[in-house]
Amino acid sequence: MPPVVLDNGSTYLPVAETCDLPAAETADQVVVVGAYEGRDYASVTVAGQAGPTTYASVDVRTDAPVYLVLSSMESLVWEIDGPVDRVIASTLGGNSGEGVGIVGVDPERIIFLNPDCPTAVPYRIYDEGPDAVLAATATGQRVGVPRSAYAGSYTISHVVVADGDAVAHADPPGGQPRGHPWRQGAVEVDVMGVVASVPAEYYGAYPGETGLNRLRQSGSIKAASARDFSPWMSGYLSRPDVDIADLTVVRERFAGAYIVVSATQLPAPNPWYDRYIWLVPSGVAEPVEPSGTQCVFLMDGYRFSGPDECPGQLASQ
Numbered sequence: 001m002p003p004v005v006l007d008n009g010s011t012y013l014p015v016a017e018t019c020d021l022p023a024a025e026t027a028d029q030v031v032v033v034g035a036y037e038g039r040d041y042a043s044v045t046v047a048g049q050a051g052p053t054t055y056a057s058v059d060v061r062t063d064a065p066v067y068l069v070l071s072s073m074e075s076l077v078w079e080i081d082g083p084v085d086r087v088i089a090s091t092l093g094g095n096s097g098e099g100v101g102i103v104g105v106d107p108e109r110i111i112f113l114n115p116d117c118p119t120a121v122p123y124r125i126y127d128e129g130p131d132a133v134l135a136a137t138a139t140g141q142r143v144g145v146p147r148s149a150y151a152g153s154y155t156i157s158h159v160v161v162a163d164g165d166a167v168a169h170a171d172p173p174g175g176q177p178r179g180h181p182w183r184q185g186a187v188e189v190d191v192m193g194v195v196a197s198v199p200a201e202y203y204g205a206y207p208g209e210t211g212l213n214r215l216r217q218s219g220s221i222k223a224a225s226a227r228d229f230s231p232w233m234s235g236y237l238s239r240p241d242v243d244i245a246d247l248t249v250v251r252e253r254f255a256g257a258y259i260v261v262s263a264t265q266l267p268a269p270n271p272w273y274d275r276y277i278w279l280v281p282s283g284v285a286e287p288v289e290p291s292g293t294q295c296v297f298l299m300d301g302y303r304f305s306g307p308d309e310c311p312g313q314l315a316s317q
Contacts, residue, residue, distance in 0.1 A: 003107040009192030010044075010200040013107050019117035023144050027067040027085035030140040030148040031166045033058065034125035034132070035156035036073045039170055040185035041210055045203050046099040046196045047075035049290035050268040052207050053101075055187040057158040060084060066161055069139055070100070071121040077101035077189055077196075082161070086143075088113060089197075090120045099198030103189060112197035126152030126168070186210055204265035204288065211267025212256070212276075220264040224257040224279055229314055232279060235302035236311060248312045260287050260296075269294060277314065 003013040024030075038054025045053040053075040060066055060082025070078050070089040075098045080087065084105055090113040091100040102110050113120045121139065125132035136148035151159050151166035159168050186206055194200045205211040215221045237244055255269070257277045263285040269275040275294045280286060282299045289296050295310035297303075304310045 003195065006199055008201060011107050011195040012199050013110060013112060013195050013197060015112045015114050015197050019113065019119045021088060021119050021139070021142050022086060022111070024067045024085050026065050027143075027145055028064050028147060029062065029164065030067045030069065030136060030143065030145045031161050032069045032071075032121050032125060032132070032136040032139055032148065032150040033156075033159050033166065033168065034071045034121060034135075034150070034152040035076065035168070036126065036154045037156070038072075038076050039155050039157040040187050041203075041206050042077040042101075042187055042189050043202060043206075044077060044101065044189045044191045044194050044200050045075070046077065046101045046194075046198050046200050048098075049201075049204055049265070049288075050207075050292075051075060051098060052270075053077060053203075055079070055189065056156045057081070058161065059158060060161045062161060062163050067139075067143055067145055068161075069121050069135075071125070072100065075099055075101075077103060077194065079103040079189070080105050084109060086111065088121075090115050090117075091197075092120070092122070099196050099200075101194045101196035101200055103193045103195075105195065107195045110195055125150055126154050126156075204290070205267045207268045208270040212258075215264060215267070220262050221258045221260055221278075224259045226257070228259060229257070229277075229279055229297060232297045232299055232302060233311070233314060235299070236304075239302055247315060248309065254313075260284055263287060265290065266294065266296070277310075 001014045003011045005011050038056040040055050042053050042055035047053045055077050057079045065083040065085040067085045068087045072091050087105050087110045089100045092115040121135045125135050132150045136150040140148040149166040151168035153168040153170040155170045157170050254277050260280045265288040268291040278296045280298045295306040
């Protein structure tokens with residue numbers, strides 16, 4: 001299927017139907033890059049509004065174009081600057097709706113591989129062990145390029161490619177799992193320049209702490225205490241269709257509680273950390289909660305959205 005320009009100006013290029021890698025045209029070097037995730041979020045998501053999409057840049061400082069092979073575990077937008085022959089990219093998360101995006105390269109030079117393809121490079125080459133050398137050498141042999149290099153980092157920020165060499169950088173060095181306090185950044189990406197294996201779109205709200213911080217700074221939300229939720233619980237239990245005997249207290253620790261001040265999209269929770277709970281005062285429009293996993297308590301009608309156990313979870317706080 002040929003690339004399709006979508007209404008938002010991004011280009012949708014479906015995953016290739018075959019696992020074949022095209023031969024190099026002008027490249028004399030294959031460069032293989034692997035990562036689990038990018039250091040910062042991208043403003044454009046290729047994992048839906050509830051999924052994390054991060055960002056990394058690749059700076060190619062060679063005279064001849066390189067044959068670039070990119071692999072990540074989670075959805076990632078790669079911005080490439082410099083001469084490239086081909087870009088082969090895949091994301092190995094395997095979840096529906098997760099994809100990979102490329103900025104700075106014409107769609108005709110990009111191939112998105114199915115992660116099940118034997119030609120797809122394992123993202124774990126960031127370990128820089130035998131798999132990294134094997135992946136780079138085998139890819140070079142497949143496409144007819146004698147020289148190869150590899151680079152990788154668990155959490156990646158940018159890659160520098162020079163003749164015969166490639167170095168991956170992360171901050172802090174070596175990277176750390178998602179959710180650590182230093183992960184607060186976001187990189188602005190123009191959606192019109194993105195070529196992606198799934199439809200790309202701007203985030204309505206960044207996931208996790210990054211989204212929370214931006215909403216707090218804008219005044220769209222503010223911190224809440226357990227007392228703030230007491231009127232909702234009293235009103236909910238007074239509803240004629242609610243039987244207190246049916247309320248099952250569910251013990252769960254929430255990452256935070258917030259009051260929604262103005263209509264907004266809520267940040268999706270970090271998949272590795274606890275969810276948030278939200279209180280919506282009367283007269284404030286119900287916010288968009290993209291993950292469907294967080295509890296949103298609305299004072300209008302003493303309603304809630306989210307999992308059925310939300311009232312029981314609130315009762316445990």
